[in-house]
Amino acid sequence: MSRATPPPGAPPGAPARRLRPYTLTGGRTRARHPLNRDSLLAARPQEPFGDVGRDGEQIQLLCASPCSLAELSGRLAQPVQVTKILVSDLLDQHALVLVTPTARSPRPDTELLEACLAGLRRL
Amino acid sequence: MQAYAACDQDPPRAHRPATLKVVIAGGFGAGKTTLVGAVSEIPPLTTEEQLTEAGQDIDSLTGVGAKTTTTVAMDFGRITFTAPTNLQLMLFGTPGQNRFKTLWDDLSYGAVGAVVLADTRRLADSFEAVSHFEQRAVPFVIAVNQFDGSDRYPLDEVRDSLDLDPGVPVVPCDARSRQSAVNVLIALVRHALTTAPGARP
Numbered sequence: 594m595s596r597a598t599p600p601p602g603a604p605p606g607a608p609a610r611r612l613r614p615y616t617l618t619g620g621r622t623r624a625r626h627p628l629n630r631d632s633l634l635a636a637r638p639q640e641p642f643g644d645v646g647r648d649g650e651q652i653q654l655l656c657a658s659p660c661s662l663a664e665l666s667g668r669l670a671q672p673v674q675v676t677k678i679l680v681s682d683l684l685d686q687h688a689l690v691l692v693t694p695t696a697r698s699p700r701p702d703t704e705l706l707e708a709c710l711a712g713l714r715r716l
Numbered sequence: 717m718q719a720y721a722a723c724d725q726d727p728p729r730a731h732r733p734a735t736l737k738v739v740i741a742g743g744f745g746a747g748k749t750t751l752v753g754a755v756s757e758i759p760p761l762t763t764e765e766q767l768t769e770a771g772q773d774i775d776s777l778t779g780v781g782a783k784t785t786t787t788v789a790m791d792f793g794r795i796t797f798t799a800p801t802n803l804q805l806m807l808f809g810t811p812g813q814n815r816f817k818t819l820w821d822d823l824s825y826g827a828v829g830a831v832v833l834a835d836t837r838r839l840a841d842s843f844e845a846v847s848h849f850e851q852r853a854v855p856f857v858i859a860v861n862q863f864d865g866s867d868r869y870p871l872d873e874v875r876d877s878l879d880l881d882p883g884v885p886v887v888p889c890d891a892r893s894r895q896s897a898v899n900v901l902i903a904l905v906r907h908a909l910t911t912a913p914g915a916r917p
Contacts, residue, residue: 672765710902
């Protein structure tokens with residue numbers, strides 16, 4: 594974990610959390626939901642849900658606008674696999690929504706590529 | 717799968733951003749983090765994950781190849797477009813070695829394609845990524861990072877050294893410059909469009 598990003602709010606150069614990553618997941622190593630690094634997640638603040646824990650609250654805050662699993666992993670300084678399990682739990686609790694499903698075809702849609710090209714040209 | 721049922725209801729469809737991703741592969745010190753940072757709207761993040769690799773050696777006693785777990789660090793950045801479409805373009809900077817090919821396969825599924833960042837001082841570092849994306853028919857461009865003090869290689873020489881297909885774009889790049897990084901991405905998206913199945917010539 595020594596190369597992980599320090600937790601948000603930590604002073605620059607602070608070491609990443611030393612906790613063993615899978616402690617946070619109760620030893621589980623697989624997520625129940627099909628999540629990818631580019632899955633976008635959004636919080637559902639209007640819904641009643643149970644105790645989501647400290648990491649859960651932080652994930653909800655980060656997902657105030659749609660946030661990818663990869664970005665969550667970087668901001669939480671947790672490995673991608675651990676983040677998937679934490680997110681999966683929040684999906685079960687309806688505290689999060691999966692905004693974009695996982696890619697189902699090997700190449701993206703031409704219209705989407707054209708939209709991306711137009712967006713890049715405006716930068 | 718209640719999450720999927722929820723996915724159909726909220727947030728409203730119009731507010732759901734579409735996503736695209738780009739893989740950026742390059743050898744150590746080729747400028748991946750710099751390139752991601754130059755164009756990303758957030759400071760680049762480091763994400764870590766554990767990969768299981770098949771061992772190189774076969775244990776002669778058991779006949780079972782040893783598996784080892786390595787941690788790989790990737791750079792992550794993003795650009796959000798609101799017009800003409802609500803779209804989040806994600807950038808994944810990955811190591812340039814072949815031993816991470818499962819990661820490349822995973823990331824390039826559904827991706828726009830790949831940017832292979834080449835350092836002319838160590839052009840051989842790009843060979844593995846080039847062969848990988850070539851074999852998998854993943855659209856890719858070569859971005860030749862022009863370091864201070866490095867020889868300004870003519871781009872044709874880079875093309876010859878890497879034995880590239882004539883259709884593969886080779887673009888000069890200053891990984892520190894936002895506009896230069898944007899130009900590399902534009903070259904990739906254009907290339908992906910021309911090689912897309914059913915593309916208009």
